[in-house]
Amino acid sequence: MVFAPSPTPEVSRVTATDQPERxxxxxxxxxxxxxxxxxxxxxxxxxxxxxxxxxxxxxEVAAGVDDLTHTPHKTTTTVAMDFGCITLDPSLKLYLFGTPGQDRFGFMWDDLVQGALGGLVIVDTRRLDDCFAAVDYFENKGLPFAVGINVFDGNLDHDLDEVRWALDIPDSVPLVLFDARERGSVRDALLVVLELALARAES
Structure with missing residues (x-):
């Protein structure tokens, strides 16, 4: 009786593409x-x-405290935070934490910025004084940030040089125009912050 040799088992080969994605x-x-x-x-x-x-x-009580002159149709306000996320590419995912804007909710900021890589301070050029507190906060914390000028309906009351002078921010702080309603425009503004923060971390 002749026995045929058993077939040689195939060797499992693991390639880079078989590795689970991080x-x-x-x-x-x-x-x-x-x-x-x-x-x-x-x-x-x-x-x-x-x-x-x-x-x-x-x-009605809050309306007497918060200035609705330039936002007459605003009916709600953030009282704690906003949260969202966006995957920029397979290796990086941004977790976004929006702060409340009123001074009376400022005590929450320390918790919200803990562990953050950077920040985007949004400005309405019709009322620049409303953003002084946010700019001062990030400067005092030493946290990388960019100033994003939200262009409402395409209107810009002051040019970039005037805004930089009024806010008294150095050239090292990026100043960008963006439209908060446009996804691509928001992404570009966030990328400016990300690049700034990464450059700061590498240095």
């Missing part, structure tokens, strides 16, 4: 600014998930 690196970024400048809209425009918002109706 999850993207999480990066925390803060969206800050004064009341009604477009923080919630910014997070909502870019988030790949349904954003978490903590908006409450503006009461």
């Amino acid at each position: 999850p993207p690196t999480p990066v925390k970024m803060v969206i800050a600014g004064g009341f009604g400048v477009g923080k919630t809209t910014t997070v909502r425009s870019i988030s790949e998930i349904e954003p978490l918002t903590t908006e409450a109706s503006i009461t």
Whole structure:
């Protein structure tokens, strides 16, 4: 009786493409600014998930405290934070935390910025004084940030040099124009912050 040799088992070969993909690196970024400048809209425009918002109706009492001159149709306001996320590429995912804009909710900022790589301070050129507190906060914290001028309906009341002078920010702080309603525009503004933060980390 002749026995045929058993077939040689195939050797399993693991290639780079067979390796499980690593999850993207999480990066925390803060969206800050004064009341009604477009923080919630910014997070909502870019988030790949349904954003978490903590908006409450503006009461008559609050309307007497918050200036609605330039936002007469605003009926809600953020009282804690906004949250959303966006995967920029397979290796990087941004987690966005929007701060409340009113001074009376400022005590939450320290918790919201903890662990953040950088921030985007949103400015409405019709009321620059509303963003002074946010700019001062990031400067005092030493946290990398860019100033994003939200162009409402394409209107820009002051040019970039005037805004930089009024805010008294150095040339090392990027100043960008963007539209909080446009996903691509928001992405470009966030990339400016990311590049700044990464450059700061490498140096």
